[in-house]
Amino acid sequence: xxxxxxSGGERSExxxxxxAVSDLTVSFGRRPPxxxxxxxxxxxxxxxxxxxxxxxxxxxxxxxxxxxLPEYAQTWGSVxxxxxxxxxxxxxxxxxLRGSAMSMVFQEPMTALDPTxxxxxxxxxxxxxxxVRNGTGxxxxxxxxxLVEVGxxxxxxxxxxxxxxxxGGQRQRVVLAMALANAPDLVICDEPTTALDVTxxxxxxxxxxxxLTTRGSSCLFISHDLAVVAxxxxxxxxMLDGEIVEQGPLGQILHxxxxxxTRGLVAAARIDRVQRGERLPTVADFWERGR
Amino acid sequence: MSxxxxxxxxxxxxxxxxxxxxxREVDLTVQTGERxxxxxxxxxxxxxxxxxxAAxxxxxxxxxxxxxxxxxxxxxxxxxxLRSAVQVVFQDPRSSLNPRMRVSEIVAEPLRSPLLQxxxxxxxxRASRVAEVLAAxxxxxxxxxxxxxxxxGGQRQRIAIARALAPRPAVLIADEPVSALDVSVRGQVLNxxxxxxxxxxxxxxxxxxxxxxxxxxxDRVVVMHEGAVVEQGATDQVYGEPQHPYTxxxxxAVPRLPx
Numbered sequence: 001x002x003x004x005x006x007s008g009g010e011r012s013e014x015x016x017x018x019x020a021v022s023d024l025t026v027s028f029g030r031r032p033p034x035x036x037x038x039x040x041x042x043x044x045x046x047x048x049x050x051x052x053x054x055x056x057x058x059x060x061x062x063x064x065x066x067x068x069l070p071e072y073a074q075t076w077g078s079v080x081x082x083x084x085x086x087x088x089x090x091x092x093x094x095x096x097l098r099g100s101a102m103s104m105v106f107q108e109p110m111t112a113l114d115p116t117x118x119x120x121x122x123x124x125x126x127x128x129x130x131x132v133r134n135g136t137g138x139x140x141x142x143x144x145x146x147l148v149e150v151g152x153x154x155x156x157x158x159x160x161x162x163x164x165x166x167x168g169g170q171r172q173r174v175v176l177a178m179a180l181a182n183a184p185d186l187v188i189c190d191e192p193t194t195a196l197d198v199t200x201x202x203x204x205x206x207x208x209x210x211x212l213t214t215r216g217s218s219c220l221f222i223s224h225d226l227a228v229v230a231x232x233x234x235x236x237x238x239m240l241d242g243e244i245v246e247q248g249p250l251g252q253i254l255h256x257x258x259x260x261x262t263r264g265l266v267a268a269a270r271i272d273r274v275q276r277g278e279r280l281p282t283v284a285d286f287w288e289r290g291r
Numbered sequence: 292m293s294x295x296x297x298x299x300x301x302x303x304x305x306x307x308x309x310x311x312x313x314x315r316e317v318d319l320t321v322q323t324g325e326r327x328x329x330x331x332x333x334x335x336x337x338x339x340x341x342x343x344x345a346a347x348x349x350x351x352x353x354x355x356x357x358x359x360x361x362x363x364x365x366x367x368x369x370x371x372x373l374r375s376a377v378q379v380v381f382q383d384p385r386s387s388l389n390p391r392m393r394v395s396e397i398v399a400e401p402l403r404s405p406l407l408q409x410x411x412x413x414x415x416x417r418a419s420r421v422a423e424v425l426a427a428x429x430x431x432x433x434x435x436x437x438x439x440x441x442x443x444g445g446q447r448q449r450i451a452i453a454r455a456l457a458p459r460p461a462v463l464i465a466d467e468p469v470s471a472l473d474v475s476v477r478g479q480v481l482n483x484x485x486x487x488x489x490x491x492x493x494x495x496x497x498x499x500x501x502x503x504x505x506x507x508x509x510d511r512v513v514v515m516h517e518g519a520v521v522e523q524g525a526t527d528q529v530y531g532e533p534q535h536p537y538t539x540x541x542x543x544a545v546p547r548l549p550x
Contacts (some may be wrong), residue, residue, distance in 0.1 A: 028549075032501035038489065051473050053473040053474075054444075054473055059425060092479075103540050110462055127392040145351075162319055168333075192339060196499070197332040197333050198332070198500055198502070198544045198545060198546075199332055199539060199540055199541060200332070201544065201546070202543070202544035202546070205546075209509060223476055224473055225474060225546065226474070226548060227546035227547055227548050228546045230546070230547075230549055231546050250549075254549070264475070265474065266476065266548075268474050268477065268478045269474060270477060270548060271478070271503045271504070272506070272547060274509070276506065276507055276508070276526070277485055277489075277508075279482050279485075280477070280478040280481055280482050281344050281478060282476075282479045282482070283475035283478070284475075284479065
């Protein structure tokens, strides 16, 4: 197996477990379950990429881990963060964990930002809600530091701005600053760069890479784009119609996948290997639903 | 000359507090039969540029001509020649297809335009042309009776492509045609575009932020940054030896699978 893709990922048994999802099933109302029997394990400091098409259940899995599913959702199985069971935990305890022990970055930064509040105050809230207060001056200093750490060099100007005054890339950096503020054990990223430009995407991914490493945080990284996942994660789980059909180290997924759907995803992502004008391989060449 | 000619084209929006120059002094020629990719970040002006070429927006200054006839500064009633020749496929088929129209009405719509009536180059038998283009994009004949929401994203984009093909255009403008689609269907839609462009001998203008998609479909590439064209040339040459720093930055940013 290749180990050149750096930080975390290989399933070394000695590594402490940050997240253990076992046999998770989620259903909404009477519809068939959106997530069926999903099991995942992420060790301390490891990063797992979860890939699949839209509607495959990736985001529902993430929301179940965060305890953010709507009330009418039913869940079975187990979700443990640092050996603490999260399923069935009461809301007060869960919301103490969110933002401190675990945090989430969504595709659209405005879902996480309050449009009526200055950015600095929103970042300060993350510190204030989860840490012992040490005076407002100290908080201000920490906020500016947090913004500088995510590459927002002019922290002062950004802190005084409202979200709409920032670009999409700047907003996503602010959300990252909030997600990373309390050095969580687990950061869940759900398509965090899909709405961004290619160049901004590259910068944000590099930043996330560096900041996760600095904090030693684990990461569940959700994307439909295998190339983006490969930039950050060294192991990959493939989700299809609510189930994990394959998981393993990145190298194994790329070169030695067992499931035809996985092989199709890899082939479709290798567009750079196809001569101009020649037929591109598609997932349907390898696997078709109901066949 | 046949094809598009743009000279000193600028577009300035003055709605906000300070004017925004979306497109700055662009000179560009697109010859008939060329497949040209326009790449750049968001806000680089690439969509505004092709919207002006399709006369969906108008330049603040500069000239645009198609087949030697002016496109800019011409009243809509005299744009019939452009409306039949140039068709557009937009990024998001959820918003570009009217949810209240049946697929057959959507696809037939460009054929119903009063501007295109009595023009020799537009198919007269609408029903048979609709069936023909739906077959060409790989959709079964009975989809005509159904509504857009009954289809997946990839199928909706096929419907949008069928609509664009209906009036037998010479030029297809595709503005981010696959960026709202899953990777799993992206390849199918790109293969369809490749085949159709070849079969119908179309001139292709492909706007994309995805440089790999452009490399695959286009023989020439135009790089835009902050409203201006910073580099253009044969795709292989620009990708192989990028001259402008922004082109180099774009190419370096493309996420690639490790070997």
